[in-house]
Amino acid sequence: MKLCTTCNTLYGPDFTFCPRDETPLVPAPKETMALYDPMRGLLLDGRYRLATAMGSGTLGDVYAATFESLEKPVAIKILHAGYARNPEWAENFLMLARKQATVEHRHLASVTDFGHTPDGRPFFVMDWHSGGHLGELLRTTGPLPAASAVTFGLQIAMALEAAHQAGLIHQNLKPSNVRLPTDEHGDRFAVLTDLGLFTPSGTGVTCLGRDLLLYGNPQFMAPEQVRGQPPTAATDVYQLGLLLYTMIAGTPPFSGDSFHDLLSAQVQSEPPPFQADIRCPPELDRLIRSMLHKDPARRPADMKTVRTRLLDALNTNRRHLIQGAALSGAVILAFVLWWLAGSWRTPNRDVPLRAPPPPTMSTPQTRSQPTTETLGKSVRIFIDSVPAGGQISLSGQVRQAPAWFELPRGLTPVTGRIRHPQRPEIEFTLIPKQTGQVFIHLDQQPDKTPMHAYVPSGSAPELMDPFH
Known part of the structure; x- marks a missing residue:
């Protein structure tokens, strides 16, 4: 639900502006939704x-x-x-x-x-699965230990493997879609939700999520989704790589000041190295980076491969823990023996104390700034009418609202017309500068100022909150 802060009227998720006073709508507070949700x-x-x-x-x-x-x-x-x-x-x-x-x-x-x-x-x-989701856990605890991240990742990979065998692709993996209930021993385990936006071609089922590619969380999109290509099993591999990186680092690998900056980073930027205080085993780091390859063909072949390599990483991590514990015990024993053998001696006071060497300054690495060139030369604009049901003619395309229109990206205004069986015909003008949505109110004659497509307000919290 969305709220008009001028007249305090609630609207459904289809609306961007209040039809009464044209005030931009904001997400309704939970308290308001609880009181007025019909x-x-x-x-x-x-x-x-x-x-x-x-x-x-x-x-x-x-x-x-x-x-x-x-x-x-x-x-x-x-x-x-x-x-x-x-x-x-x-x-x-x-x-x-x-x-x-x-x-x-x-x-x-x-x-x-x-x-x-x-x-x-x-x-x-x-x-129903009680307990919070992965995003809430990361907000509370910060980065997870590598063993915990691998355990959750392994469980998600097994769920996706079963889904892929049934012909289903998720294509919307993000922390809020991973629930974390507890078992009879009080241990958390992962349950994947919100599955089934897309089925592969050849099954006779149209892709439901394909027209909605730019309306998820851009921090968890695959490059092929940004380019407008149909998602495949490799898309889920990439998004699981993003989840694994986020669990270990505490934040997603890519960030930006705008929606388009994030999309550009998904297409052309490499994930930054983990910070020095983050302990990620080398074999796990290599797996995550292979999953985040920009070319789908160069990622792990399928979820079975990912599951096998995650299991190997988990077993290797356990062996390192055991070996580390044994090594620590040996070091402690050697220190005790050394102390017992030499504790009766007086220290050599003739050895001068030396100051430690001055710290060296390392040159910071610079990352190339993303550009919009990689986003293609066209935009896709979702147009709807209020009331619904208008027939839209724009750039030689005629569709019934609500509908998507693909237009060449630019700053030159384009003119269209909308007809409704119960309203006078209206002419409108918009500038196809960016992908987004436009709502045309048929009870109000638009002024001569060209309209701009807006990114849906539902995306704004996701840009601020990577764990949504």
Whole structure:
């Protein structure tokens, strides 16, 4: 939900500006959503009672809910209204939910049911996993020990291996999609959520996430996603490499001052070395860097390969710990024997004390600044009308709103027209400077000033919070 701070009106996730006063909308505070969320308390299919909204993602909102007949807690994901208006997206959303329901794995959230809300939006039901997510753990503890990072990474790799065997690709790996419940011994384990945005070509299923590539967290995107190429299993390999790096370093490898800076870094920058105080075994460091190769063909071949190498790294780390403990014991024993043998002697006071050598200054390494040249020469703009249902004509393309338009990037304004069966025809002008979205209010005649596409406000918190 989004809030207009001028008139205090709540709007759905499709809106960017208030239709009444054109104030830019901001994410509604949780307290406000709890009071005014119209979905709260709603009974779906006569079985699932919605409680509080847990979060809003690229495709939909996730609610905590109760399966009333069993008094069992569940999580329910509901497709955003803007996407639910497109019959193909709505059908694919449920088709992929059905496919995910066939995959059962300890480290993968299971889909147990699906249906439609009273207003026709599709939803699916997932197992509830108590405890926080990986992003919350990293915010609290900072970098994880290498053994813990490898353990979580190994569990995620096993879940992805099972998903890939079923023809599913995640393509949206990030810390908030890794839940960390505890087992009967009180130990945390990883459960991967939000699976199933895309299935490989040749399966007869259209890619649901393909038109949404730039609306995830740019700190956890693969280079091929930035270039607009279809994701593959190698995309998940890259994103798991980003997660492993983040767990060990405490922060993602790439940063930037803007959305485009981050996308450029994913395409052309190499991950920086771990800081000196971060202990990462060499074999694990080599694996992570191979997973983060910009060329998908040069990454590890599949998740089975990643799983095997992570297991080797975990076993090697354990051997080093054992050898280190044995070496430490030998050093302590040698020191004790030396002290016993020489403690009766008086120190040689004729040996002069020497000052330590002055510290040397090392030349800092500079990193090349990312440019927008690697992002291509076109932009993709998502256009919707308020009210919905307008027919948009722009640059020789005619589509029914909401729809995507691909335009040459530039500063020259382009003019389009929008027709609606219940509104007068409107002419509008926009500047295709960047990928983003535009909402056209048909009850207001636009002025002569060209519009700019905006990056959705839902991306702003993700730029500030890498663990979202």
